[in-house]
Amino acid sequence: MNQRLDCAVTAASKSCPSLRGRKISPHSLRHTTAMHLLQSGVDLTVIALHAYALGSVRMYWRVNYCQI
Numbered sequence: 001m002n003q004r005l006d007c008a009v010t011a012a013s014k015s016c017p018s019l020r021g022r023k024i025s026p027h028s029l030r031h032t033t034a035m036h037l038l039q040s041g042v043d044l045t046v047i048a049l050h051a052y053a054l055g056s057v058r059m060y061w062r063v064n065y066c067q068i
Helices: 002-012 026-039 044-050 054-067
Strands: none
Touching: 002 026, 026 044
């Protein structure tokens, strides 16, 4: 999984220079996706179905609520 992600980041960094030299993990990708879904209006319960722990979902809600 990490090797595929590293290859994808390397390929993407050609068109997005800010990715160069950054370590992107499956966790950070999952977290970023969940935050974007929440900010786009996706219901928290839908995101919770795909989260590993309820604590993660609460953290996404707390971060998003503080940004409002």
